[in-house]
Each structure stands twice: as structure tokens, then as C-alpha cells.
Amino acid sequence: MSVTIDEVKKLAKLSRLEFTEEESKQFLSEFEAILRQVDAINKVDVSGVDLLESTINADTDLRKDSVRTSLEVEKIVANAPESEDGAFVVPLTVLED
Amino acid sequence: MELLDLSMSEILTKLNNKEVTSVELVKLCQKRIEETKDLNALISTCFDTALEQAKIIDSKRAKGEKVGELAGVPMVIKDNINILGTKTTCASKFLSNYTSIYTATCVKKLLDAGVVVIGKANMDEFAMGSSNENSAFGPVKNPIDKTRVPGGSSGGSVCSVASKQCFASLGTETGGSVREPASFCGVVGLKPTYGRVSRYGVVAFASSLDQVGPVTRTVEDNARILSVIAGKDEMDMTSANVAVPNYLANINKGVKGIKIGVAKQFFSDKLDGEVRSKLDDAIAWYQANGAQIVDVDLPSIDAALAVYYVLSSAEAASNLARFDGIRYGVRADKYDDIIDLYFKSRTQGFGKEVKRRIMLGNYVLSSGYYDAFYRKAKRVQKVIKHEFIEAFKHCDVLLSPTTSTTAFKLGEKSNDPVAMYLSDVFTVPINIAGVPSLSIPCGVDKQGLPVGMQIIGAHFEEAKIYQVAAAFEKHNTKGEK
Numbered sequence: 001m002s003v004t005i006d007e008v009k010k011l012a013k014l015s016r017l018e019f020t021e022e023e024s025k026q027f028l029s030e031f032e033a034i035l036r037q038v039d040a041i042n043k044v045d046v047s048g049v050d051l052l053e054s055t056i057n058a059d060t061d062l063r064k065d066s067v068r069t070s071l072e073v074e075k076i077v078a079n080a081p082e083s084e085d086g087a088f089v090v091p092l093t094v095l096e097d
Numbered sequence: 098m099e100l101l102d103l104s105m106s107e108i109l110t111k112l113n114n115k116e117v118t119s120v121e122l123v124k125l126c127q128k129r130i131e132e133t134k135d136l137n138a139l140i141s142t143c144f145d146t147a148l149e150q151a152k153i154i155d156s157k158r159a160k161g162e163k164v165g166e167l168a169g170v171p172m173v174i175k176d177n178i179n180i181l182g183t184k185t186t187c188a189s190k191f192l193s194n195y196t197s198i199y200t201a202t203c204v205k206k207l208l209d210a211g212v213v214v215i216g217k218a219n220m221d222e223f224a225m226g227s228s229n230e231n232s233a234f235g236p237v238k239n240p241i242d243k244t245r246v247p248g249g250s251s252g253g254s255v256c257s258v259a260s261k262q263c264f265a266s267l268g269t270e271t272g273g274s275v276r277e278p279a280s281f282c283g284v285v286g287l288k289p290t291y292g293r294v295s296r297y298g299v300v301a302f303a304s305s306l307d308q309v310g311p312v313t314r315t316v317e318d319n320a321r322i323l324s325v326i327a328g329k330d331e332m333d334m335t336s337a338n339v340a341v342p343n344y345l346a347n348i349n350k351g352v353k354g355i356k357i358g359v360a361k362q363f364f365s366d367k368l369d370g371e372v373r374s375k376l377d378d379a380i381a382w383y384q385a386n387g388a389q390i391v392d393v394d395l396p397s398i399d400a401a402l403a404v405y406y407v408l409s410s411a412e413a414a415s416n417l418a419r420f421d422g423i424r425y426g427v428r429a430d431k432y433d434d435i436i437d438l439y440f441k442s443r444t445q446g447f448g449k450e451v452k453r454r455i456m457l458g459n460y461v462l463s464s465g466y467y468d469a470f471y472r473k474a475k476r477v478q479k480v481i482k483h484e485f486i487e488a489f490k491h492c493d494v495l496l497s498p499t500t501s502t503t504a505f506k507l508g509e510k511s512n513d514p515v516a517m518y519l520s521d522v523f524t525v526p527i528n529i530a531g532v533p534s535l536s537i538p539c540g541v542d543k544q545g546l547p548v549g550m551q552i553i554g555a556h557f558e559e560a561k562i563y564q565v566a567a568a569f570e571k572h573n574t575k576g577e578k
Contacts, residue, residue, distance in 0.1 A: 003460075007460075008456075011456050011459050011460055011463070012456065014459050014463070015414065015443075015452075015455045015456055015459050016421075016436075016439040016440050016443050017440070017443055017444050017447070017452055017455065017456070018440050018441070018444040019444075019452075027453070027456065030453065030514055030515075031456070031457070031460070033514070033515045034406065034457060034514060034515060034518075037402065037403055037406070037515055037518070038403045038406060038407055038470065039403070040399060040400040040402070040403035041400050041403045041404055041407065041470075041473050041474050041477045042473070043399075043400060044397045044400045044477045044480055045480075046473065046476035046477055046479075046480060049476040049479045049480060050479065051472070051475060051476060051479070053479060061338055062334075063331045071198055071199060075198045076198060076424075078196070078198070079194075079195055079196060079198065079424070079425040079426075080423070080424055080425060081422060081423070081425075081426070081427070081428035082428070088423050088424055090423055090435055090438075091432070091434055091435045091438060092434075092435075093434075093435050
């Protein structure tokens with residue numbers, strides 16, 4: 001499976017990451033090496049595999065859907081880069097006319 | 098023998114006999130941490146609160162009041178596990194200013210048992226790495242040879258136990274992050290069955306694979322800690338509703354009649370000759386002591402690493418999407434608009450390996466590739482899991498090397514991601530199958546570097562692993578003390 005530099009750039013955009021031209025090229029070659037390794041999954045016969053089988057190896061049970069105390073808003077926003085009145089502050093997202 | 102050289106179980110006996118206090122132990126650990134600062138095992142310490150807690154425990158003990166089963170033991174916790182009021186950085190620049198607003202269930206259980214937390218351990222950023230070189234706070238060094246890596250991603254947790262900065266620690270695993278460093282540093286490290294230990298409060302890397310595991314100097318210590326942290330937690334839907342057995346009950350029972358499976362796939366040509374010979378010795382010892390060695394087949398585990406990199410990266414890309422510079426973490430100083438804020442904060446906040454995994458994850462999840470990679474990998478995962486289940490119909494445990502070589506040099510693989518990923522070739526299949534595995538020391542190579550062997554159990558059969566491991570440990574450490 002080969003990857004193109006345009007795909008790398010598109011992925012970077014989707015991932016909200018910026019790379020220099022140099023970094024993108026390096027990524028491309030590392031990516032190809034990694035994907036060559038990943039090709040090993042195509043050597044296993046997977047016919048008849050039930051994809052719906054749970055990865056959890058025991059029964060799970062649901063807890064009661066009841067009202068309970070959750071974390072305090074003030075404590076949560078304390079970790080935000082910018083907050084005001086218990087809300088996160090973000091840059092202007094809607095332009096005024 | 099110095100107090101710091103004792104195992105956690107031995108120190109507990111001394112604490113309970115009032116031969117030593119927890120305050121004394123915390124101070125001893127603090128001194129050792131300062132003396133061995135160059136190992137860079139810890140990101141932060143909390144001696145003041147530790148001493149306060151230790152004082153409370155000491156006074157309870159002095160008055161004859163009931164204390165928890167691990168009361169007074171100083172421990173270190175990996176820095177991707179939340180503890181209220183401590184910095185939880187995940188060794189990332191992105192979270193360098195993040196303060197936990199709650200405590201993870203596994204730590205809460207330890208604190209309830211009387212553990213005294215003295216510090217948070219260095220690690221590979223967001224637990225992505227096999228050498229602990231991907232930390233925003235600098236690499237951790239191997240205490241046995243400082244020119245070598247301690248392994249990763251729980252390099253700090255393991256280094257702190259191996260260098261006797263503490264008596265035990267918690268690490269986390271996604272593909273070998275406890276066992277690989279445990280092997281490189283000559284200590285005992287467990288990857289429990291998926292679902293055995295609650296993940297609530299552990300920063301997610303790949304949620305379907307992540308597990309918290311104890312790092313200790315002895316098998317018994319490890320069993321004691323698992324006994325405390327294991328169990329159903331209503332805050333983690335994936336924690337299993339399976340009774341927690343007494344992990345110490347059979348620990349001295351020996352291995353007579355135990356069936357130990359050996360799969361040729363773990364003894365391929367990738368395996369270093371010296372590691373192989375140590376493993377051969379161990380197998381011969383087990384046989385001589387009443388265990389039966391059984392050949393088993395795990396035909397698809399060669400694909401496990403590939404499955405791992407598809408699934409773990411896919412989940413990582415999704416889990417790390419929450420790091421946006423809005424709700425927590427470091428926001429970039431300069432940006433044009435909100436989209437640019439995301440780009441700049443993420444680009445500046447994440448290290449190279451994390452970016453690589455996010456990119457890979459988004460690639461395998463992107464339209465046109467989802468079926469070929471993600472879905473296919475999920476199917477192969479089931480095949481591998483069933484091969485393990487089948488193998489355990491013929492044996493009680495499986496035995497394999499933990500790593501194909503002993504600890505490598507700092508910088509040796511840092512520019513070659515594929516070579517780095519191959520360090521996990523023997524540990525990853527266990528995470529893919531969801532089964533438990535314990536790495537224990539198995540001698541040293543000619544350079545004096547520890548060799549690790551892993552004992553793998555069927556789902557929720559940690560007690561059997563401890564039994565088999567403890568028997569070998571008794572033989573292996575004979576004459577050391």
C-alpha cells in the first residue's frame with residue numbers, strides 16, 4: 001500500500017496538525033515502512049470471524065440510571081486556558097456582519 | 098541489609114511489627130530519590146502530603162487501630178493516572194499544567210489500603226513508546242546501565258522500583274508498557290486481564306487495550322497489589338464483574354503437575370541467543386521440578402504487532418482528539434481563529450511519536466481504508482484471541498521471553514519507528530488477546546543486563562501465573578540474599 005504526499009497533507013489537516021514540507025516527507029517514508037509491517041494482517045484467514053463478539057472477556061452489567069453528583073464546574077474550568085463564569089472561553093467563532 | 102533493599106511484603110511485616118515507621122520509610126525514599134535524580138524516573142514528587150499521610154498511619158498503628166493491608170508503604174504512580182490535586186502530565190508538554198480534579202479508582206483503592214504516594218513517574222508521552230525516550234521531561238535511564246533505556250512506556254514506574262526509590266509502583270499497559278521495562282530493569286511487572294482493573298481516571302491511549310499493572314520487586318508483592326486494585330468499578334463499564342480471588346493462596350504451592358505451554362512462535366529467529374538460552378534454562382528447571390512442558394501453537398501471533406498498531410493508533414487518534422487547547426492543557430500563544438487555535442495548540446503540544454500515531458490512526462480510520470485496515474485488524478484480533486483460548490485448553494500457563502533482546506542503548510532506535518515497534522513483538526499479542534501476563538527476571542546476559550520471561554495465563558487466571566512465577570523466583574533468587 002503506497003501513500004502519497006497529498007494524502008499525508010490531507011491527514012495532517014484532518015488531524016489538526018501542521019507539518020513542514022520536510023516533516024511531511026519524513027512522515028511519508030516512515031508511514032510506508034509502518035504500513036509494510038501492517039500488511040501482516042492480510043496473511044491471516046479471517047473468514048467466519050464474528051465481529052460482534054465483545055472484546056470484554058466477562059459479562060458486563062449496567063449501573064442504575066440515577067441522578068448523582070458529578071464533578072464541580074468550577075473545578076473543571078480551573079484547568080482551562082481561559083474561562084469565565086464557569087464557561088470555557090473560545091475565540092470569536094461567528095463573524096459579525 | 099538496608100531497609101530500601103527489602104521487598105514490600107518484608108517491609109509490611111516490619112511496619113506491622115512496629116520495627117519501622119512509614120514516616121521513616123518516606124524519608125528514606127526521599128533521600129534515595131534525591132541521590133538518584135539523574136535517572137529522571139519521576140516527573141513530580143509529593144513528599145509533604147506523603148509525610149502527612151504517613152504520620153496518620155503511624156499513629157493509627159501505634160494506637161493499635163485497624164490499618165489497611167498496605168498501610169504505610171511508599172509507592173510511585175505513573176503520570177497518566179489521576180490523583181486529586183497532583184499534576185498529571187502524561188509526560189506531554191500539552192498537559193504540563195494539568196492538575197487532577199479527581200482520583201483514579203485504582204489509586205483510590207491503594208490509598209484506602211494505606212499506601213503513601215510519594216511521586217508521579219516519568220513515561221513515554223501518552224504512554225506511546227518502548228524506551229521512555231518520548232517524554233517531554235527527558236528520557237529515563239536504566240538503573241543497571243545508564244547508557245541504556247529502561248524500556249517504556251512505564252519506564253519511570255519501573256526505574257523507580259528497580260533503583261529502590263520506592264517499594265512498588267503502578268504502570269499502565271497497552272502493548273507491553275509494564276512488562277517490557279520490567280524485563281529491561283530486572284523487576285516484576287503485570288499486565289492484568291483486560292477488565293481486571295478499573296481504568297477510571299487513567300488517561301486513555303487505546304481504551305480497548307489499556308490496563309493498569311503493578312510493578313514490584315517480587316511476585317508476592319505484585320499479587321498483594323493486584324488483590325487491592327482488582328475488581329468491578331461502576332465508573333468503568335469495561336471493568337469485569339468477576340470475583341477477585343485470593344492471589345496469595347497458592348503462591349507457595351510449587352509447579353508439580355502444572356502444564357506449561359511453549360509456543361514456537363515465541364522462540365523464532367528474532368530471539369537473541371543469550372535470551373533464548375536463559376529461557377531454555379527456565380523451561381528445564383520447571384520440567385525438573387514437576388511441571389509438564391506442552392507444545393502449543395499460536396499460528397497467527399506474528400500478525401499481532403500489525404493488529405496492535407492499527408487498533409491502538411486508531412483509538413489513540415480518537416482519544417487524543419479531545420486535546421484542543423480549549424478545555425484543558427496548554428493553548429498556543431498566537432493563532433488566527435478557532436481552527437488555527439486547534440492546529441497551533443496540537444502542533445506545539447504533542448511530541449513526534451504522538452503525532453505519528455494520530456496520523457496513522459486517522460489514516461486507518463479514513464474513508465476508503467477503514468475496511469482494509471481497522472475492520473480487518475479487528476477480525477485478526479478475534480482470531481488471535483481464540484488461538485490463545487484454544488492453547489489454554491492444553492496448558493495452565495504459557496511461557497515466553499518478554500523481549501527478544503536485553504535493554505538497548507539510549508538513542509539506538511529513536512529514529513527508526515519500525516525497529517522501536519519491534520521491541521514489543523512478544524508482549525503485544527497478550528494485549529491483543531486480552532489475557533494476563535507477568536514478566537519476571539530470568540537471569541542476566543554476559544553484560545549483566547536482566548533477561549525477562551513472561552508467564553501468560555488464561556483470562557482472569559492471574560492466580561495461576563503468580564503460583565508458577567513464585568516457584569521460579571524462589572529458585573532464581575536463591576543465594577542472592
